[in-house]
Amino acid sequence: MLSTKQRILNASVKLFNEYGVDAVRLQQIAEEIGISVGNLAYHYKSKDAIIESVYEQVIDEFSHIFRQYLQSPELADFDQQLSLYYQFFQANQFYLAEFFKASTTPGDHTVAWQQAVNKMLLQLRSWLLFHQQREVLKPEPTPGFYDQLAQSLWMSLVFSPIFNTMRGLHSTETSYKQTVWSHIRPYFTEQGLAEYQADVVPLLSY
């Protein structure tokens, strides 16, 4: 049984995704989980307090994905991390939308998010380096090439669900993963390709 506080947060995330953060009223959140506005006000003084808690939760969830980095050296390990990224970006689309608003002054959560994004980029770069050392990926064709690759991986990871939504396509976990892997695939060595075919491709075709 979830606590009322947690139920409020979950309902808020759901409504934020549907209507955008600004459009949601406290009344709607209360109705969503079937409590009174008075009860809601007991748990959270204002909508800002809810938003702040939601943002904290989002950063926490994101940090959880970071902790899964390189649990095991195989390629399939990254595939698991991809699943987590997909679930995260699917569940928190409203969060990215907030960044496209004009004239927002950077708040605490913006700084926290920027740090998280930089961490994500560093992880991707580090992951590429690891597999280069493992001889699963080819050596860099030109210096700084894998930095670029890490950036395009990052963009696919973050924006491909939104990109699909813009095109009116339904995004699935499999298509998401395929998009990301398609960036990496050309740079596999023979050994890497064999591992990819054996371990990752079966995971992509369910």
Add this chain to the structure above:
Amino acid sequence: MRKKPFSIDQAAYANLLAGINNLHFTERKGNLSDFHLYSNDQWLADTAVIEQLTRSKGEWQVDLLFASIYNPLKFLKRHITSHVCPKRAAQQAHFMRRLAAKDQRGTLTVSADQLNPCLN
């Protein structure tokens, strides 16, 4: 007041990740034979523990002797400690025996009869 979230410097984080990467190159899986010590030392569970005090180099040396209750010829002797004072050595030996033995009261024993000596 809201507590400030912990943040790590980017260069430090990159170093940390490099450390995790190296872990997979430097650390290897162990062998199954590494676990043999469990089965190899199993017999030590059923041993009579006998304390032994000997005078050596001006000190009283405490040794513990672990003899299998099924076959007293299978035994192991380990030096524990040594004391200048014989009383303290005896006390230490008593406590160490109680610590090491499976049965603290000393019901697991071995006797000379078990050796099956031929008296002819």
